Amino acid sequence: MTFTYRDTREFIPVDADKGLDRLTGKLVQADTDAPAGYTRLPKCKFCKNYMEEAANIGVCGASAMDPKFMAYGDMIAVTCESYAD
Amino acid sequence: MTRNRTFKQVLADAGIAMDFEAGGHAPEVVMDREVKPEPHPRSARLKELFLQTLSSANNEFPYWYTREYMAHDSEIPVVRRARALKAAFSHLTPVIYPGEKLVMHKAHYFRGSFPMPWLSEGFYVAKEDELFQDALKRGSTSADEHSKFGLGGGNVVRSFNRIVSIAGKFGMRQEEIPALLKLSKMWVGKSVDDIGHRYEQMCPDYDTKEKCMRNIVCMFDSGYTLPQGREVINYYYPLEYGFDGLIEMARERIASVAGNADGDGMVGMNRLYNYEAVVLVIEGIQAWITNYAKEARRLEAIERDAAQRKEYGDIAQCLEWIAHNPPRTFYEAFQMIETIHLGVLNEDAISGMSPGRIGQVLYPYFEQDIAAGRITEDEVLELLELDRVVKTSIDCFASCGVVGGVLSGNTFNTVSVGGLDAKGQSAANRLEYLILQAGMNNPMPQSTIALLYDEKLPEDFLLLASKVIKTGAGYPAFMNNEIGIKFMMSQYAHEGMTPQEATAWAIGGCLESSPCCWLPLHLNGKEYLIPGGAGQPTSVGIHFMSLPKILELTIFNGQDQRTMEQVVPPHDSPLATYEDLWAAFKSYWEIMCRAVEKANNIQHDVWRKNNMAVLNSLLKPDCLSRGHLINELGYRYNATFNVESAGTITMVNSLAALKKVVYDDRQATLDEVKAAIVDNFGFKDAHEINSFSIADQQKRDSDDRKWDKLHFRLLQAPKYGNDDPYADDILREWEEYFCEDCKNYTSLYAHPMYPCQISVSTHGAMGSACRATPDGRLSGTTFADASLSAYPGTDRNGPFALMNSATVWDHSNSQNSQLNIKIHPSAIRGHEGGRKLLDLTRAYMRKGGFHVQYNVVDTKMLREAQARPEEFRDLMVRVAGFTQYWVEIGKSVQDELIARTEYEGI
Numbered sequence: 008m009t010f011t012y013r014d015t016r017e018f019i020p021v022d023a024d025k026g027l028d029r030l031t032g033k034l035v036q037a038d039t040d041a042p043a044g045y046t047r048l049p050k051c052k053f054c055k056n057y058m059e060e061a062a063n064i065g066v067c068g069a070s071a072m073d074p075k076f077m078a079y080g081d082m083i084a085v086t087c088e089s090y091a092d
Numbered sequence: 093m094t095r096n097r098t099f100k101q102v103l104a105d106a107g108i109a110m111d112f113e114a115g116g117h118a119p120e121v122v123m124d125r126e127v128k129p130e131p132h133p134r135s136a137r138l139k140e141l142f143l144q145t146l147s148s149a150n151n152e153f154p155y156w157y158t159r160e161y162m163a164h165d166s167e168i169p170v171v172r173r174a175r176a177l178k179a180a181f182s183h184l185t186p187v188i189y190p191g192e193k194l195v196m197h198k199a200h201y202f203r204g205s206f207p208m209p210w211l212s213e214g215f216y217v218a219k220e221d222e223l224f225q226d227a228l229k230r231g232s233t234s235a236d237e238h239s240k241f242g243l244g245g246g247n248v249v250r251s252f253n254r255i256v257s258i259a260g261k262f263g264m265r266q267e268e269i270p271a272l273l274k275l276s277k278m279w280v281g282k283s284v285d286d287i288g289h290r291y292e293q294m295c296p297d298y299d300t301k302e303k304c305m306r307n308i309v310c311m312f313d314s315g316y317t318l319p320q321g322r323e324v325i326n327y328y329y330p331l332e333y334g335f336d337g338l339i340e341m342a343r344e345r346i347a348s349v350a351g352n353a354d355g356d357g358m359v360g361m362n363r364l365y366n367y368e369a370v371v372l373v374i375e376g377i378q379a380w381i382t383n384y385a386k387e388a389r390r391l392e393a394i395e396r397d398a399a400q401r402k403e404y405g406d407i408a409q410c411l412e413w414i415a416h417n418p419p420r421t422f423y424e425a426f427q428m429i430e431t432i433h434l435g436v437l438n439e440d441a442i443s444g445m446s447p448g449r450i451g452q453v454l455y456p457y458f459e460q461d462i463a464a465g466r467i468t469e470d471e472v473l474e475l476l477e478l479d480r481v482v483k484t485s486i487d488c489f490a491s492c493g494v495v496g497g498v499l500s501g502n503t504f505n506t507v508s509v510g511g512l513d514a515k516g517q518s519a520a521n522r523l524e525y526l527i528l529q530a531g532m533n534n535p536m537p538q539s540t541i542a543l544l545y546d547e548k549l550p551e552d553f554l555l556l557a558s559k560v561i562k563t564g565a566g567y568p569a570f571m572n573n574e575i576g577i578k579f580m581m582s583q584y585a586h587e588g589m590t591p592q593e594a595t596a597w598a599i600g601g602c603l604e605s606s607p608c609c610w611l612p613l614h615l616n617g618k619e620y621l622i623p624g625g626a627g628q629p630t631s632v633g634i635h636f637m638s639l640p641k642i643l644e645l646t647i648f649n650g651q652d653q654r655t656m657e658q659v660v661p662p663h664d665s666p667l668a669t670y671e672d673l674w675a676a677f678k679s680y681w682e683i684m685c686r687a688v689e690k691a692n693n694i695q696h697d698v699w700r701k702n703n704m705a706v707l708n709s710l711l712k713p714d715c716l717s718r719g720h721l722i723n724e725l726g727y728r729y730n731a732t733f734n735v736e737s738a739g740t741i742t743m744v745n746s747l748a749a750l751k752k753v754v755y756d757d758r759q760a761t762l763d764e765v766k767a768a769i770v771d772n773f774g775f776k777d778a779h780e781i782n783s784f785s786i787a788d789q790q791k792r793d794s795d796d797r798k799w800d801k802l803h804f805r806l807l808q809a810p811k812y813g814n815d816d817p818y819a820d821d822i823l824r825e826w827e828e829y830f831c832e833d834c835k836n837y838t839s840l841y842a843h844p845m846y847p848c849q850i851s852v853s854t855h856g857a858m859g860s861a862c863r864a865t866p867d868g869r870l871s872g873t874t875f876a877d878a879s880l881s882a883y884p885g886t887d888r889n890g891p892f893a894l895m896n897s898a899t900v901w902d903h904s905n906s907q908n909s910q911l912n913i914k915i916h917p918s919a920i921r922g923h924e925g926g927r928k929l930l931d932l933t934r935a936y937m938r939k940g941g942f943h944v945q946y947n948v949v950d951t952k953m954l955r956e957a958q959a960r961p962e963e964f965r966d967l968m969v970r971v972a973g974f975t976q977y978w979v980e981i982g983k984s985v986q987d988e989l990i991a992r993t994e995y996e997g998i
Binding site for chain 2: 019020021022023024025027030032034038061062063064069070072075077078079080081082083085086087
């Protein structure tokens, strides 16, 4: 399975448009496909708690608030205690 | 025929040459700077990465901040804010770039930042449609589009691919735009901007204040734009006690103050909540550091290269230690202050959070590590070079006007060197020599360096500084230590400052003198007194007031000639005498200062109630011992709010021209001068030709030359910068009035204000909004920069005459003054050239000048860089109190830099 670079753990974001491939050391465009075998980066859009309501916007099912607090699918979740793959 | 005739050509016809070369002749060929940088390979690689990086923003911090803040709406405000900060810090994604030794970033980009809608959300909400449309339509990956934005260096000047440009500066992924808008809407009616606006309208002179802002008499509201900064941070407490130690201290204090007012019925009880907030925020910082440590361990585990693997391990070990304990080594101490610095910058929208005298702060670790053989000077030098990459990568996410119009993208993390130690002896140490060397090896805009000049500083230290200047990096700037100390005592003695403590002062922001103190650091049984910030933010009172615009209002009876709005009530004086003019000018100045003072006090009061600094506060003496944060006068020095002026010399020259031509020699009437100003002396407006330098201005095709004679007279009237008392006396009279008048305005903390005289980049933006002025300057063109720089081309008697003009008043009555001088590289070549530069500087300091800085650059090179910016990505220039990449500053300031008088010899 392949992912876009910016959805992988091997991608080091330099800016919103590009980053470094940690394995090759090369600058790559964030939106291009990463080689097969690269690891998926935890993001809200990959989390079981995330419920998308419109493009790139949704709610976090793990939120204790009523109503549930918003979330957005593209947010990186490596530090989120509630992330569920 | 007048078609497209430039101002320069018109003057040439009248026998006035604008190609004036002061003190000699520049070589025909473009000459580069003499001293070339030689960074360590690691620094060079990371700098190269920086040069390819775009300013980028995301929502991670605001998301977690808002989520936690909104979940605790019944909590005590300071605890609620601390919870939000803890959540935000705890969830920042760690990113470590290969080759980094000093790690951690504001956000998970190399040059990352984020919006703070709790300060102001109006821009995003107002731009909702535009941002949404940009986000929706951006789907292509056009190479053509991608290649366009190099023009702005790291600035994302327009949207491209899936990147949406915000405020012409920051790039944000289109996937994040809906979240940005949704988060922003949650702050509608709750942000400092919105709440402050509700209350500032209750001021009787609110309408005047708004007109001041609309007509760019003043730039900007400060309570919600950059509420902190232009101050010196203090790293002492974490260095001395470690974060666990500080938590323990706060918990002990909680037990002591809980339920106990201690005789203070107003805010004594608040200490409990403040200490609780301190604990929460430190826990957030610890989590942030620990997340980075975990990332370093993860990378260590997967890295194939042995050397890099070891470095990840070293990074992890360092972070794991400093997350809890006081640092033991130079490296740990450096990483700790780096972390604290970035942490404070993430707490609030801040420019000008200066590290201060870090060469003296870190010296204990340096001295002991060198002695023990734990580190070499070369390794220290490399770390200092890397620090320049870290500091230059700091962006502040604020509005376009603030970031572009005032800051030119710089965030002013100024390092001070030199000065005196607590015993009154030279404070320059071996580490400070290396700081200067690093600035030469790896010239980058930040940290800019302020040298606190004192007669006791070693000659070789000053000569090294002189050599660094030759790189063209624009630093170090020289600040007069004696003048700085005198100012400290005059402004802060009533808060308990002693002469010894005054010596700890340093530069906050670009050149805002800031109160500091000495505190005893203990390392391996030895005690060192180290300096650190002890005062509140400066440049937060009455923001930049455009003096030429106020003069325009004065001669036009209160009406702005660009917008035709009546900004202040008519004075209805015929201005029959120069004294009438001067009195009317002062009257308008006072009306507008008063209006801005009140509104900004309200904004800052709202800020302190809901958005107070917790992290920055706990660092500053004496918050931890008093139990009060910034908002309850916990800082040792609170009389820091000031009044900022802009366009001083344009105003002085204008008054001199009116005095000479209208009142003394009666060569023209005031009405004739006004008519000529309205008609812009027959020239097009600067915006029509998109050049903001007076030399490039063009006559209108229809011009009948009726204003030429008057224009020449005004241009030839006495000008500041020539050691001519006619003009200089006007400067002196203004300064004496201004320095005294500032005391009539008080901050929300009930302390009198004082003058701050820097231009940053406001001389471009404010000049752009100002019609022609009586000195002959044309509509829309940039004002004279700084507060004591001569208007381009008008200082014709050499640098010593300029310095005589600049020192006709007592600089110690002001927080600062600012003199910038442009020198051709050939004028200071070789050892002898460096010596001459130092002699010139020393002469100015001895005359009582506070500040001078040099732009060592060939004007021809600047013209080439303007024409072909893609070839000059790393060209740096000194603007006004700061250095910036040429390609990242606005055109109005670029034009002014080109136009500045270039000294070919000194």
